[in-house]
Amino acid sequence: MKKSILLLTLLISIISCNQKNEKILDLTTLSSEEKIDSANIKTLFNSALTDGKSYEWLRDLTQNIGGRLSGSPEAAKSVLWGEKLMKEVGLDSVWLQPVMVPHWVRGEKEIATYTINGEEKNVPICALGFSVATPKTGILAEVIEVKSIEEAKALGDQMKGKIVFFNRPFDNTLINTFRAYGGCVDQRVAGAAVCGEFGAKGVIVRSMTNAVDDIPHTGTMIYGDLPKEKHIPTAAISTRAANMLSIDLKENPSLQFYFKQSCETLADVPSFNVIGEIKGTQTPENIMVVGGHLDSWDLGEGAHDDGAGIVQSLEVAYLFKKNNIKPKNTLRVVFFMNEENGTRGAKKYAELAKLNKENHIGGLESDAGGHTPRGFSIDANTVNTKLLQSWKKLLSPYGLHDLDKGGSGADISPLKGENVTLVGYRPDSQRYFDYHHTSIDTFDKVNKRELELGSASMASIIYLMDKYLYKNTPVKL
Amino acid sequence: MKKSILLLTLLISIISCNQKNEKILDLTTLSSEEKIDSANIKTLFNSALTDGKSYEWLRDLTQNIGGRLSGSPEAAKSVLWGEKLMKEVGLDSVWLQPVMVPHWVRGEKEIATYTINGEEKNVPICALGFSVATPKTGILAEVIEVKSIEEAKALGDQMKGKIVFFNRPFDNTLINTFRAYGGCVDQRVAGAAVCGEFGAKGVIVRSMTNAVDDIPHTGTMIYGDLPKEKHIPTAAISTRAANMLSIDLKENPSLQFYFKQSCETLADVPSFNVIGEIKGTQTPENIMVVGGHLDSWDLGEGAHDDGAGIVQSLEVAYLFKKNNIKPKNTLRVVFFMNEENGTRGAKKYAELAKLNKENHIGGLESDAGGHTPRGFSIDANTVNTKLLQSWKKLLSPYGLHDLDKGGSGADISPLKGENVTLVGYRPDSQRYFDYHHTSIDTFDKVNKRELELGSASMASIIYLMDKYLYKNTPVKL
Numbered sequence: 001m002k003k004s005i006l007l008l009t010l011l012i013s014i015i016s017c018n019q020k021n022e023k024i025l026d027l028t029t030l031s032s033e034e035k036i037d038s039a040n041i042k043t044l045f046n047s048a049l050t051d052g053k054s055y056e057w058l059r060d061l062t063q064n065i066g067g068r069l070s071g072s073p074e075a076a077k078s079v080l081w082g083e084k085l086m087k088e089v090g091l092d093s094v095w096l097q098p099v100m101v102p103h104w105v106r107g108e109k110e111i112a113t114y115t116i117n118g119e120e121k122n123v124p125i126c127a128l129g130f131s132v133a134t135p136k137t138g139i140l141a142e143v144i145e146v147k148s149i150e151e152a153k154a155l156g157d158q159m160k161g162k163i164v165f166f167n168r169p170f171d172n173t174l175i176n177t178f179r180a181y182g183g184c185v186d187q188r189v190a191g192a193a194v195c196g197e198f199g200a201k202g203v204i205v206r207s208m209t210n211a212v213d214d215i216p217h218t219g220t221m222i223y224g225d226l227p228k229e230k231h232i233p234t235a236a237i238s239t240r241a242a243n244m245l246s247i248d249l250k251e252n253p254s255l256q257f258y259f260k261q262s263c264e265t266l267a268d269v270p271s272f273n274v275i276g277e278i279k280g281t282q283t284p285e286n287i288m289v290v291g292g293h294l295d296s297w298d299l300g301e302g303a304h305d306d307g308a309g310i311v312q313s314l315e316v317a318y319l320f321k322k323n324n325i326k327p328k329n330t331l332r333v334v335f336f337m338n339e340e341n342g343t344r345g346a347k348k349y350a351e352l353a354k355l356n357k358e359n360h361i362g363g364l365e366s367d368a369g370g371h372t373p374r375g376f377s378i379d380a381n382t383v384n385t386k387l388l389q390s391w392k393k394l395l396s397p398y399g400l401h402d403l404d405k406g407g408s409g410a411d412i413s414p415l416k417g418e419n420v421t422l423v424g425y426r427p428d429s430q431r432y433f434d435y436h437h438t439s440i441d442t443f444d445k446v447n448k449r450e451l452e453l454g455s456a457s458m459a460s461i462i463y464l465m466d467k468y469l470y471k472n473t474p475v476k477l
Numbered sequence: 478m479k480k481s482i483l484l485l486t487l488l489i490s491i492i493s494c495n496q497k498n499e500k501i502l503d504l505t506t507l508s509s510e511e512k513i514d515s516a517n518i519k520t521l522f523n524s525a526l527t528d529g530k531s532y533e534w535l536r537d538l539t540q541n542i543g544g545r546l547s548g549s550p551e552a553a554k555s556v557l558w559g560e561k562l563m564k565e566v567g568l569d570s571v572w573l574q575p576v577m578v579p580h581w582v583r584g585e586k587e588i589a590t591y592t593i594n595g596e597e598k599n600v601p602i603c604a605l606g607f608s609v610a611t612p613k614t615g616i617l618a619e620v621i622e623v624k625s626i627e628e629a630k631a632l633g634d635q636m637k638g639k640i641v642f643f644n645r646p647f648d649n650t651l652i653n654t655f656r657a658y659g660g661c662v663d664q665r666v667a668g669a670a671v672c673g674e675f676g677a678k679g680v681i682v683r684s685m686t687n688a689v690d691d692i693p694h695t696g697t698m699i700y701g702d703l704p705k706e707k708h709i710p711t712a713a714i715s716t717r718a719a720n721m722l723s724i725d726l727k728e729n730p731s732l733q734f735y736f737k738q739s740c741e742t743l744a745d746v747p748s749f750n751v752i753g754e755i756k757g758t759q760t761p762e763n764i765m766v767v768g769g770h771l772d773s774w775d776l777g778e779g780a781h782d783d784g785a786g787i788v789q790s791l792e793v794a795y796l797f798k799k800n801n802i803k804p805k806n807t808l809r810v811v812f813f814m815n816e817e818n819g820t821r822g823a824k825k826y827a828e829l830a831k832l833n834k835e836n837h838i839g840g841l842e843s844d845a846g847g848h849t850p851r852g853f854s855i856d857a858n859t860v861n862t863k864l865l866q867s868w869k870k871l872l873s874p875y876g877l878h879d880l881d882k883g884g885s886g887a888d889i890s891p892l893k894g895e896n897v898t899l900v901g902y903r904p905d906s907q908r909y910f911d912y913h914h915t916s917i918d919t920f921d922k923v924n925k926r927e928l929e930l931g932s933a934s935m936a937s938i939i940y941l942m943d944k945y946l947y948k949n950t951p952v953k954l
Contacts, residue, residue, distance in 0.1 A: 046650040050649050173527060399851065434924070449687060
C-alpha cells in the first residue's frame with residue numbers, strides 16, 4: 001500500500017497543476033437577499049447544465065425542420081413545432097398570434113462567373129432577400145467596384161448598364177464583430193436601391209463576414225419607394241471571390257461579370273407568433289417577455305440565427321418550472337415570426353400589446369447566436385440600468401461581465417418605453433459571422449454547454465428582473 | 478435623390494438596431510502612463526487582427542506535420558519547423574536545447590468489444606500513454622465498475638483477474654471545465670497502478686470530457702514504482718460507450734469485455750526545446766519567458782493542445798518586432814518539448830536556468846486551447862499579484878476579465894520563485910475538452926480571430942509585465 005500512497009502523492013501534484021480556479025462568490029460580501037439570489041442562480045445553472053433540454057430541442061428544430069424563411073412550408077411547420085413544445089413544457093397557456101408575412105423565394109441555385117486570361121472562374125453567390133430575379137438568361141456586364149454607398153452615388157450615370165460591386169470589408173480591429181457588421185451592412189441593404197436609381201444593371205455585394213472563405217451570406221435588402229422598373233437584381237458573393245474579383249478588375253477593368261438568379265416575392269401569407277406564458281403570482285397583469293425569432297434564412301438550418309435564441313427562451317420557462325421558481329409577474333415566451341425580412345411578427349406583437357393595454361415591464365431577446373456567454377446589453381431608464389448593473393457580482397462568476405447600455409434586439413425593441421426594461425443577451429461574437437445567414441449555420445456549429453450556459457444566463461437575469469423590477473415598477477393606473 | 482434620402486433614413490435605423498456596443502475605455506480615468514499603455518495594447522490587438530501570422534503557422538504545423546508525440550518523427554520535424562520559424566521572425570538568437578524524452582508508441586489501432594443478448598458491441602477505445610500492451614490475443618475478462626480510486630482500493634482482491642472500469646463522469650455543474658477535468662483525471666493517471674497492485678487484468682477509463690460522444694481521449698498514466706510484473710494495460714473508452722457499458726453491466730454483471738492494444742515504451746530518444754529571444758534594452762540579464770508545448774498526443778493534429786499556444790507565443794515576439802516595441806528585459810520564446818508525457822523539456826529548461834544562474838523575472842504559458850480570451854491566472858507574490866490585477870481596466874475592453882490567483886502551467890511552473898511572476902493564459906474553456914487528446918483536435922476546430930485575440934492578449938500582458946516588473950524586480954545580486 002506504501003506504493004499507492006507514493007503514487008497518489010505524485011498524482012495530486014499532477015492534478016493540482018491542471019486545476020484552474022472556479023469562480024466562487026465571496027458570500028461575506030452579500031446581503032441576505034443577495035445570498036438567496038446567488039443560490040437561486042446557482043440552481044438555475046446547475047439545472048441547465050445537467051438537465052437542459054435546449055440542445056435536443058435545437059437538434060429537432062434544425063435537423064427535422066431546417067431553414068424556415070417566412071412564408072415557407074418549413075416556417076409553417078416550425079409554428080406547430082413551437083406550439084406543441086410550449087404545451088409539453090407545461091406553460092399555463094399557449095396560443096398562436098396571427099400575422100401576415102412576406103413570402104420571398106430563392107428559386108433555382110444562383111450562378112455567377114467571369115472569364116479572365118481565358119480562365120472561367122465560378123463565383124459563389126446567393127441572391128439577397130427581396131431581390132428581383134435577373135432575366136432568365138442572366139445579366140452580363142462590366143463591373144465597377146466601390147467601397148461605399150457615397151462612392152456609388154458619386155458615380156452617378158457612369159454606372160448605367162454596369163454591375164456595381166460593393167466591396168468594403170469588415171473592420172477586423174473591432175473586437176465586437178456586430179460593430180463590424182453594423183459598419184458594412186448598408187452596402188447589402190441599400191446598394192441595389194441606390195444603384196437602381198442611376199440605372200445600374202445589377203449589384204453584387206461582398207458577404208458580411210470577418211472570414212475569408214467561399215461561403216456567400218444572404219440577408220435582407222430594401223428597394224424602399226423606388227419605382228418597380230428601377231428594381232435591379234442583387235446578390236452577395238463570397239469574401240474570397242470578392243478579393244479575387246477585385247484583383248482581376250485591376251488587371252482587366254473591362255471584364256464581363258455574369259450572374260443569374262430566379263428569386264421572386266410572392267403574395268403575403270398568413271403566419272403566427274407562437275406565445276406561451278406562466279402566470280405571475282403577484283402582479284400577473286405585468287408582463288416580462290423572453291424571446292427570439294422562429295424564422296430563419298433558407299440556406300442553412302438557422303441554428304445560431306436564431307434557433308439558439310428560440311430554445312434558450314423556452315428553456316428559461318422550463319428552468320423556472322423545473323426548479324419551482326414562480327415568477328411574480330407573468331413570464332411570457334414569444335417565438336417571433338419574420339425577424340429576418342420584415343419584423344412583421346414584432347410589429348404585430350407590439351401593436352396588439354398596445355391595443356389590449358398590456359403592461360410590459362421588461363423583455364429579454366436572444367438573437368446573437370448560441371456561443372459562450374459574455375453578458376447583456378441594457379436599454380432601460382437610468383434607475384433600472386443601474387439596478388441591473390448592480391447584479392454584476394451575482395452574474396460575473398458565470399462569465400457574465402458585460403452589462404453595458406445598448407440596444408436589446410429587433411423583436412422586443414418595439415416595446416420600448418420609459419418604464420420598460422429591455423435587455424439583449426450577448427454571447428461571445430467572434431464566430432457568429434462565420435455562419436450568419438449561410439448554408440453552414442447548422443446544428444453542429446452549436447456547442448451544448450455554451451447553449452445551456454446561455455439559457456441559464458437568461459433565466460438568471462429574468463429571475464432578477466422579475467424579482468426587483470416588480471418592486472420598482474410603478475403601479476399601473 | 479429624395480428617395481435615396483428616405484431610404485438611407487430607413488437604413489440607419491436598421492443598422493443601429495444591429496450595432497452592439499464596442500467597449501471603449503474612458504480615457505479620463507487613466508493616468509498619462511496608462512494612456513500610453515492603452516494605446517500600445519490597442520496597437521498590439523489591431524496588428525494581430527489585421528496582420529496576424531499565427532493562424533497560417535498553425536495550419537502549417539497541424540496539417541503538414543500533424544500529431545507529434547515526444548520521440549516521434551513528427552516531433553523531430555516540429556523542432557526543425559520551430560527553429561526555422563523563429564529565425565524567419567527575426568529573433569536575436571535562436572537555439573535548440575537538448576533533452577532526452579520518453580518514446581511511447583501506440584502500435585496498431587486498439588480494439589474493444591463485448592457481447593450482450595447475442596449482440597456484439599464495438600467500443601471506441603485508445604491506449605493511455607505509457608500503458609503496456611495487452612497480450613497479442615488481447616484480454617477477455619469480467620468487468621467491475623467503480624467511480625473512484627478509493628472504491629477500487631476497497632475492492633482489494635475481488636478485482637483479481639478482472640477488468641476494472643473507472644466511470645466517474647465530469648461534474649458538468651462546474652463552469653470552468655478544467656476543474657471538472659481536475660476532479661476526474663486521477664482515474665486515468667492512477668487507475669492502472671492501483672488495480673495492478675491488486676492483480677486486476679486491465680483497466681478501462683471513461684474518457685475525460687463533458688461531451689457524450691464516440692471519441693476516446695488518450696492522456697498520460699503512471700505506474701509509479703510498481704514492479705514491472707504488476708503493470709497492467711489500460712485504455713480510455715468513449716463516454717457514450719461508458720454509459721452503454723454501465724447499463725449493460727446492470728443487466729449482465731458477468732459480461733465479458735475484450736480489448737487489445739499493442740503499445741510500448743521504447744528507449745528514450747534525444748529531442749529539444751526550441752528557444753529564441755529578443756534581447757532586452759535595459760536589463761537583458763532579466764528574462765521573461767513566453768511559451769507553450771511543441772509535442773502533442775498522436776491521435777489528432779495537436780491544434781488546440783498545444784499548437785495554439787506555440788503559435789501564439791511566437792506571435793507575441795512577432796507583434797513586438799512588427800510594432801517596434803522593444804522589451805526592457807529579454808523576451809524569450811520557448812517551445813517546450815514533452816509536456817504531455819513527462820514534462821522533461823520543462824524540467825531541463827528550469828535545471829539549466831538554475832545551473833546558468835539565469836534570472837527569470839516572469840513567465841507566461843498558453844496551454845489551455847485557442848478559444849476566445851477570458852483572462853489570465855496569476856501565480857506571483859502579493860505585490861505583483863495586485864500589480865497585475867490593477868491592469869484590469871486596460872485589459873477588460875478585450876474580454877479579459879479574469880485575473881485571479883491560480884497555477885500558470887506545467888511548463889513554466891518549475892521556474893516558480895518568490896520574485897518570479899508566472900501567468901497562465903486562460904481562454905474560454907467550454908469546448909476545450911470536446912477535443913482534448915483526441916483524433917478531432919484538428920486545425921478546423923480553431924477560429925482565426927479567437928486565436929489572434931489570444932496572441933494579442935498575451936502580447937499585451939507581456940508588454941505590461943515587461944514594463945512594470947522591470948521597475949519592481951529586485952536587482953540581481
